[in-house]
Amino acid sequence: MIRARWILSCPALALTGCASLPLSYLDSTAPVGGRIAQLGWGMLIISVVVVLIIAGLLVAAIWRGSTEVDGRELAVRRDTGGMRWIYVGVGISSAVLAISAIWTLLTLKAVAQPASGAAPLTIGIVAHQWWWQADYRPSQAQGNFTTANEVHIPVGVPVRFELRSADVIHSFWVPKLAGKTDVIPGRTNSMWVEARQPGIYRGQCAEYCGIEHALMSFRVIAEPIDRFRSWQAAELSGRSPQQGSASAQGAAIFAAHCGACHAMRGTEAGGAYGPDLTNLGSRTTLAAGMIQNTPRNLAYWIRHAQEVKPGARMPNVPLSDADVAKLVPYLEAR
Amino acid sequence: MATVPVPAPEQEKLVRTWETAPGVYGWCATVDHKQIGIRYLVTSIVFLLLGGVEALTLRIQLAQPNLKFLAPEQYDQLFSMHGVTMIFLYALPVLSGFSNYLWPLMLGSRDMAFPRLNALSYWLYLFSGIFLYVGLPLGQAPNGGWFNYVPYTSSEYDPGINIDIFALGLIFLGISTVVGSANFVVTLLRTRAPGMSINRMPILVWGTMTASVANLFAVPALSLACFMLWLDRNFGTSFFAVRGGGQPLLWQHLFWSFGHPWVYALVLPSMGIVSDALPVFCRRPLVGYTAVALATVTTMVIGFGVWVHHMFATGLPTMAISFFSAASIIIAVPSAIAVFAWIATIWTGRPVFKVPFLYFAGFILLFVIGGVSGFMTASAALDWQLTDTYFVVAHLHYVLLGINLFPVLGGLVYWFPKFSGRMMDERLGRWAFWIMFIGFNLAFFPMHIVGLEGMPRRIYTYPADLGVGGWNLLITIGAFMLASGILLFLYNLVRSLSVGEVAGPNPWDAPTLEWSTSSPPPPQNFDIIPIIASRHPLWEDRLEDVEDRSQLTTGYLLDHGRETIGTTPLDAEPNVILRMPGDSLLPLCLAVATSVLFFALLSKLWLIAGLGFAAALVTLILWFAPEPLADPEHPRLYA
Ligand code: HEM
Ligand SMILES: [Cu+2]
Numbered sequence: 001m002i003r004a005r006w007i008l009s010c011p012a013l014a015l016t017g018c019a020s021l022p023l024s025y026l027d028s029t030a031p032v033g034g035r036i037a038q039l040g041w042g043m044l045i046i047s048v049v050v051v052l053i054i055a056g057l058l059v060a061a062i063w064r065g066s067t068e069v070d071g072r073e074l075a076v077r078r079d080t081g082g083m084r085w086i087y088v089g090v091g092i093s094s095a096v097l098a099i100s101a102i103w104t105l106l107t108l109k110a111v112a113q114p115a116s117g118a119a120p121l122t123i124g125i126v127a128h129q130w131w132w133q134a135d136y137r138p139s140q141a142q143g144n145f146t147t148a149n150e151v152h153i154p155v156g157v158p159v160r161f162e163l164r165s166a167d168v169i170h171s172f173w174v175p176k177l178a179g180k181t182d183v184i185p186g187r188t189n190s191m192w193v194e195a196r197q198p199g200i201y202r203g204q205c206a207e208y209c210g211i212e213h214a215l216m217s218f219r220v221i222a223e224p225i226d227r228f229r230s231w232q233a234a235e236l237s238g239r240s241p242q243q244g245s246a247s248a249q250g251a252a253i254f255a256a257h258c259g260a261c262h263a264m265r266g267t268e269a270g271g272a273y274g275p276d277l278t279n280l281g282s283r284t285t286l287a288a289g290m291i292q293n294t295p296r297n298l299a300y301w302i303r304h305a306q307e308v309k310p311g312a313r314m315p316n317v318p319l320s321d322a323d324v325a326k327l328v329p330y331l332e333a334r
Numbered sequence: 335m336a337t338v339p340v341p342a343p344e345q346e347k348l349v350r351t352w353e354t355a356p357g358v359y360g361w362c363a364t365v366d367h368k369q370i371g372i373r374y375l376v377t378s379i380v381f382l383l384l385g386g387v388e389a390l391t392l393r394i395q396l397a398q399p400n401l402k403f404l405a406p407e408q409y410d411q412l413f414s415m416h417g418v419t420m421i422f423l424y425a426l427p428v429l430s431g432f433s434n435y436l437w438p439l440m441l442g443s444r445d446m447a448f449p450r451l452n453a454l455s456y457w458l459y460l461f462s463g464i465f466l467y468v469g470l471p472l473g474q475a476p477n478g479g480w481f482n483y484v485p486y487t488s489s490e491y492d493p494g495i496n497i498d499i500f501a502l503g504l505i506f507l508g509i510s511t512v513v514g515s516a517n518f519v520v521t522l523l524r525t526r527a528p529g530m531s532i533n534r535m536p537i538l539v540w541g542t543m544t545a546s547v548a549n550l551f552a553v554p555a556l557s558l559a560c561f562m563l564w565l566d567r568n569f570g571t572s573f574f575a576v577r578g579g580g581q582p583l584l585w586q587h588l589f590w591s592f593g594h595p596w597v598y599a600l601v602l603p604s605m606g607i608v609s610d611a612l613p614v615f616c617r618r619p620l621v622g623y624t625a626v627a628l629a630t631v632t633t634m635v636i637g638f639g640v641w642v643h644h645m646f647a648t649g650l651p652t653m654a655i656s657f658f659s660a661a662s663i664i665i666a667v668p669s670a671i672a673v674f675a676w677i678a679t680i681w682t683g684r685p686v687f688k689v690p691f692l693y694f695a696g697f698i699l700l701f702v703i704g705g706v707s708g709f710m711t712a713s714a715a716l717d718w719q720l721t722d723t724y725f726v727v728a729h730l731h732y733v734l735l736g737i738n739l740f741p742v743l744g745g746l747v748y749w750f751p752k753f754s755g756r757m758m759d760e761r762l763g764r765w766a767f768w769i770m771f772i773g774f775n776l777a778f779f780p781m782h783i784v785g786l787e788g789m790p791r792r793i794y795t796y797p798a799d800l801g802v803g804g805w806n807l808l809i810t811i812g813a814f815m816l817a818s819g820i821l822l823f824l825y826n827l828v829r830s831l832s833v834g835e836v837a838g839p840n841p842w843d844a845p846t847l848e849w850s851t852s853s854p855p856p857p858q859n860f861d862i863i864p865i866i867a868s869r870h871p872l873w874e875d876r877l878e879d880v881e882d883r884s885q886l887t888t889g890y891l892l893d894h895g896r897e898t899i900g901t902t903p904l905d906a907e908p909n910v911i912l913r914m915p916g917d918s919l920l921p922l923c924l925a926v927a928t929s930v931l932f933f934a935l936l937s938k939l940w941l942i943a944g945l946g947f948a949a950a951l952v953t954l955i956l957w958f959a960p961e962p963l964a965d966p967e968h969p970r971l972y973a
Contacts, residue, residue, distance in 0.1 A: 021801040023788020025719045033719075040716050040786075047706035054673065054702045061681035062695060065616070072843050075617040075684035077878045082621030082678035089674035094667055097709070101663040104713040105656050111715060112652045129491075163649075168486040169582060171647060171722060175788050179718020182648045184583065185485055186576035189649035206647075206722040206790050208479055209486060211406040214793030310406055 022202040025175035031158075031194045032111045032178035039107045043100060050096075111178070119160035119192045123151060127163070127170035127183040127205065129313060130212035131275055131288040138232060145235045145265070148275030149218045149288050154228035155198050163189045171207035174220050180206045195222035202289075211311040217289030235279060238266040250330020253323050261314070274314060281332040287312070295332055299324050340861040340891070347893050352444065352857035355917050363917035365449035366857060370456050371435025372753065375746075377460055378428035379824070382739075384467075385419035386817055388412045393777075397810040399798040409794035410477040411496070415470060417480030418500070421600070422507055423463045425738050426545075429603040430455075430514055432745055433542040435753065437518070439848035439855060440536050442527025442864045444898040445914050447520040450921050450957070451513055457925030458510035465932055466503035469496055476500035479792060481593065481644075482563075484574040484585045489567040498567060498936055501560040506932045508557040515546035515553075522546075523903040527847070529866035529884070530906045533624065536846055540627045541606030544634045545599035551638070552595040559588035568938075583648060590641035598637040600734065602630055604741035605672060605701075608694045611748045612676060614844040615691035616683025619870060619877070622675040629668035636665045646714045647721055655714045662712035669705055673698065688842070689763035693744025696771050700736025704729060707782065722792075725785025731778045743770075743823060750827065751841045755853045756834030762826040770819030776812025780805040845870035850886050863890040863899050866906070924953040 020027055026044075028037045065075070124135035134151045137144050153159045163172050163183040173180035177193040195201065205216035223231065251267055258277075259269030265278040283293050287309050291297045302324060305314040319327065340348075354364040364370070392412055395404040404412070434452065438445055446452045469475040477496050478487040487497045522543045526535070562573040563585070572578020574585050613620045620626065642650065642658035676698050685691060707729040711717045720726060750758050784802040796802065840849040849872060851860055864871070867882035874880045890899055892911065900910035931946030 021787045022799060023790075024786065025788060026786055036715050036719055039713065040710075040719065043710045043713055043716060044786075047710060050706050051699075051702055054677070055699055057677050058680070058695065058698055061677055062685055064681060065684045073617060073684075074873065074876050076619070076682060077876065082675075082682045083625075085678035085681070086622050086625055086671055086674045089677075090667060090670050093670040097663050097666055100709070100713065101660045104659055104663070104715055107713075107715040108652055108656055108659070168491055169483055173790075175719060179715070180647050180721065181718075184648065186580075186582060187649065204788075204790055207483070208722075208792040210491065211410060211794075214406070214790075214795050217797075 023175045023204060028176045030177045030196055031115065032192070033176055035107055035111050036179055039103060042103065046096060046100065114158035114160075114192050114194065116158060119158040121154065121157055122160045122162060123153070124162045124164065125151070125172060125183070126166050127172065127209075128166045129168060129210050130205070130216040130309070132172075132203075132205075132216075132218045133166075133275065136232065136235070138236065142236055145238075145278070146263070146276040147235060147278070147283075149285065150221055150283050151203075151218065152221045152223060152228055152231050153193070153195060154225040155195050155222050157225065158192050158194045160190055160192045163191070168209050169207050170205045170209045170216070172203070173206040174201050174203040176201050177220065182207055193220075195220070198222050198224055200284075212309055215288060215290050215309055219285065219289060231282075234282075238278060247330055247333070250326045253319070253327045254330060257317055257319065257323075257327075277331065293332075295328050298331060299328050302327070340887075344891065344893055345861055348858040348861060349856055351893065351896055352859075354857070359919075360917060362922050363919045365445070365453045365915060365918060365921070367434050367438050367446045367449065367452055368855065368859075370452050371431050371433075373456055374427050374431030374434055374459070377456075377463070378424050378431060381419050381423040381463060382428070382820075385416050385424055386820065388416040388419065390813060390817055392416065393810040393813045395794060396796075397807050399796050399800070399803045399806075401795065404794065406794045407473075407477070410792075411470070411473070411475040413792060414476045414479050414482075414500075415467075418466060418476060420734065421480050421596075422504065423459075423466065425600040425734060426511065426596075427459055428742050429542065429545070429600070429738075430459075432607065432742075432749070433518060433538070433603060436749065436848055437521060437539065437542070438525070439752075439851065439859055440539060440846055441521070441525060441530060442847050442860060442866060443521070443525040444859050444863075444892075444896070445525075446517055447525050447912075448517045450915050450918050451517045453918070453921035454924055455510045455514035455517065457922055458513065458928060459507065461925055461929040462503055462506035462510060462932075465506055465929070465936075466499060468936075469499045474499070476503075481589055482585075484563065484566075484582050485576065487563065488575055490575075495936060498564060501564040501567070502932050502936055504560045505557045505564075506928070508553045508560075509928065511549055511553050515549040518542055518546040519550070524900050525898060525912065526901050526906045527864050527866050528889070528899060528901055528906055528908040530901075532904055532906075533627075534866060534869045535627075536606070537609035537620070537623070537626055537630070538603060538606035540630050541603035541609075544630050545602050548595045548599050548634050548637070552592045552599070555588050556592035556596075559585055559592070562588075583645075586645055586648065587641070590644045591638075593644065594641040595634065595637050597733070598634055601737040602634065604738050604745070606630070607741045607745040607748075608676065608697055609672070610846065611690055611745060611844075612694040613679050613683070614748075614842050615686045615688060615694070616679050617686065618679065618683040619845070619873075620675060621678040621682065622671070623869065625671050626675050629671040633665065633668045636661060636668070640665060640712075643712055643714070643717070646717045659712060659714035659717075663709060665712075666705060666709055669701075673702060673705075689758070689760055689767060690744045690748040690842075692764065692767045692771075693740050693747065696767070697736060697740040697744065700732055700740060700774075703779075704732030704736045707732060720785065722790055723785040724781045724789045724791055727791050728778050728781035728785055731781070735774060735778070746827065748842065749848075750830065750834075751837030752848055752853050752855070754831055754834070755837055756830055757837050757841060758830040758834060759826050762822065762829075766819050766823040766826060768819075769822060770816055773812050773815030773817070773819050777809050777816050778812070780809050780812075784809075840872065843872075845873040847871055861891070862887060863892060865889045920953055920957050924950055924957070927953055 025033060026037050026040050028034050126133040132149050135146050163181060165183045165185040170183040171180045172183055177195060181189050181191040199222055201220040203218040203220055205213055255269045259271055261271040261274040263270045263276045286293050286297060286301055290309060301308055302317050303319060304316055305312050306316050354360040354366050395401055395409055474494055474496050476499055482500055485491060565571040566573055566575055572580040574580045574582055609620055609626055640658055640662045643662040646655055711720050711729060747758050747763060784805045787802055789802050837853050839852050865885040867884040868874055868880040870877060871884035874883055896914040896916055898912050898914060899908050900912045901908050927946050927949035931943050934943035934946055
């Protein structure tokens with residue numbers, strides 16, 4: 001099986017010329033994505049073969065007749081002949097179509113449910129114009145927490161995503177793990193995924209949702225279960241307490257300028273309009289996957305969000321250099 | 335067959351009766367299907383060029399990652415206008431142009447069943463096209479894509495007039511489509527020449543008829559959806575708004591139950607063009623006429639049952655998705671019939687390598703490529719990956735350019751002599767074809783690959799690490815090459831109008847009725863209404879299996895005013911003489927009144943809207959006012 005997959009993905013490599021592109025899906029090895037990739041390769045090969053056969057027949061047909069030149073003679077005097085083409089061609093096509101339809105239905109059935117029947121972990125996803133919120137509810141006793149644009153999942157565990165929208169229709173898509181599922185206001189859609197390999201899987205909004213649809217990306221971070229647990233524990237404990245007056249000043253600036261829209265658990269800042277920024281320092285990117293999370297980028301983003309991501313729902317925040325210098329370390333502290 | 339020309343006085347009388355009045359009045363008042371057909375063709379090609387310029391602008395922005403040639407909002411308006419223009423203002427109207435011009439000639443009639451309605455549908459099309467474009471210079475063009483999903487397009491997320499233009503514009507255009515379709519259906523049922531039973535009609539007629547019937551059912555769904563959206567946006571109803579208990583998915587069901595039949599309406603007539611014209615260049619009748627005609631109808635019937643394949647990712651139950659997925663795969667069977675019929679026609683025929691043949695043969699290849707990518711997206715599980723990526727953009731362009739644009743251009747070359755009396759230049763024509771064909775494949779084939787590599791559609795930019803920059807550059811180069819081919823084609827066309835070789839009635843030695851009259855045809859089309867005995871009236875002497883002979887020079891003269899013959903729907907037995915209206919300003923007046931109504935609704939000037947509506951009613955009353963009965967004289971047989 002491994003071998004077959006390796007052989008199948010060879011053309012993909014030849015096609016792309018490099019190991020693996022972040023959003024390509026025909027080389028997926030995840031339980032759902034891999035199953036779809038098999039179907040994809042199968043139908044792709046059928047398609048290519050069909051095009052080659054028809055192209056060959058077309059060229060042969062043209063070749064065959066191209067000897068005569070007199071344009072006013074009729075080649076055929078009687079409306080007969082040729083029907084056999086239709087019978088044979090349509091017969092074969094129908095068989096291929098029927099087989100493909102059955103294969104599709106079998107794949108649909110296989111990926112509709114996790115193999116074990118139920119997904120032990122459920123993560124709530126709320127899509128916003130143009131970023132993603134992830135809600136974790138580990139257990140009654142432990143409480144909840146919310147993060148944004150980076151969704152951690154444990155490897156080898158089926159995970160169920162419950163998808164809701166805060167505004168318009170989006171589509172949740174992590175190509176290397178599974179196909180897409182639309183996120184529709186007024187409805188809760190769900191899908192499940194499972195990662196076999198630890199790693200960072202790129203995700204992207206796939207339904208046109210307004211001017212920053214192009215930049216509405218996210219990441220799914222799959223980790224071994226114990227690392228996942230410790231990440232979860234760190235998130236649950238809220239913001240790690242920090243000492244010193246710099247931190248206190250940072251917190252005050254945050255509360256004054258950012259807290260209306262953003263939340264910071266454990267502080268008075270509780271805005272729900274933008275992403276929850278608790279433990280921002282642990283994230284790898286900013287602005288739904290647009291830029292690397294570095295202090296410089298963060299400082300620039302705060303004051304120039306509209307240049308980085310025109311139309312984003314965050315205004316350019318007019319802070320002095322001194323304020324930014326206090327705010328950024330406060331946000332990036334781990 | 336001995337040809338006895340109709341005596342000159344009778345002929346002149348016919349010309350005088352059917353001629354359009356000269357001057358501006360005639361230009362505004364004509365109801366001649368040939369003039370209307372040409373107008374449809376010219377207007378839709380202007381829209382093709384507009385949509386093309388929009389597309390090239392998009393392609394510049396996407397040529398490399400992270401370019402800043404267009405602002406995101408500009409990109410969104412341009413891709414939406416590109417889609418709306420191509421789908422609504424180019425692809426269907428251009429086919430209506432062919433059908434308008436050709437139907438009466440192919441069917442042996444003097445005009446469409448309702449000539450004034452025909453003029454009306456053209457004016458409505460023109461004005462609604464302008465209406466849809468008013469926002470663009472203001473920076474307020476529709477920006478929700480051509481399928482305009484709510485709630486993004488609700489007033490909450492998209493205030494401004496952008497989407498009102500879309501909603502009202504499509505209702506407006508819908509009137510034109512419905513009026514035109516009704517006219518085609520009745521024309522088909524009632525005005526075929528005696529003897530042209532339905533198994534003797536050209537396939538183009540089958541295609542347009544199927545498309546027209548489908549439009550009559552499909553367009554109301556769109557008009558209704560747009561009307562509901564307009565109410566939601568302006569009067570606070572909540573058909574689609576979640577807050578008021580509405581359902582965003584309702585829009586998608588309404589839109590696609592229109593949209594899917596519609597895309598078949600964009601291709602069935604052009605497949606008909608190929609089925610009729612390709613055999614002429616293979617020097618034989620089409621293989622499997624009956625199978626192809628029935629496949630046309632079957633495609634449309636199944637086409638009404640597959641709309642959910644545009645919604646596979648919306649989270650509908652697996653059971654429903656399975657059904658629609660299977661139906662969408664099976665719909666390929668009738669298309670396979672057509673493909674094998676065309677190949678068999680070439681195989682058993684003797685191809686003549688004139689320019690139209692190149693277009694039709696090239697079309698077959700593009701049809702198959704578009705077909706197999708459609709087959710892949712029809713597979714629901716796979717579509718969860720493919721949908722909303724560039725793979726779909728590749729698919730829809732192979733289908734729309736491959737199956738609509740290439741046959742249309744081939745058809746223009748083929749019928750150009752009939753339209754103008756002259757031939758298009760062969761050498762320029764070959765160059766244009768090859769530039770277009772290569773440019774097209776360079777532009778759109780790699781889109782399959784970037785789609786499989788995960789590039790989403792409708793994005794104004796993409797990060798470099800997506801790894802698709804190289805392909806995108808190639809795509810942009812291909813797009814410009816395609817565009818230059820189209821320009822060369824049009825240059826050839828315009829040039830040939832004055833310097834092309836004079837054609838004569840039947841330069842391709844084609845078998846169907848339109849080639850039996852002069853090029854261009856006289857105002858009355860035919861001096862004598864012909865009587866048809868076979869599918870290939872002009873090849874009868876040479877085809878061994880036709881025993882009867884069509885009569886092209888003996889039959890009904892019908893020279894008492896504008897008259898044509900009405901026949902029974904299936905067997906085309908003549909049973910009535912139809913009196914046809916002459917030049918009239920009413921269609922233009924009605925269209926102007928309707929435009930006033932729509933522009934006023936857009937600007938929320940309710941009083942003016944009321945006036946426009948009243949003016950439209952008055953025009954309709956005049957339109958329906960009974961005319962004095964004509965003298966009940968007997969028709970003259972000319973023998
Ligand atoms: C010069 C030829 C053409 C080029 C270079 C071109 C290119 C494009 C591009 C770049 C897009 C936008 C993709 C995106 O951002 O998602 C697009 C979309 C589209 N095109 Fe074309 N196109 C051409 C001709 C046509 C024609 C002839 C038709 C139809 C008859 C057509 C129908 C469409 C439609 C329906 C869309 C989707 C719009 C939407 O997403 O709402 N195009 N095309
Ligand atoms: Cu989105």
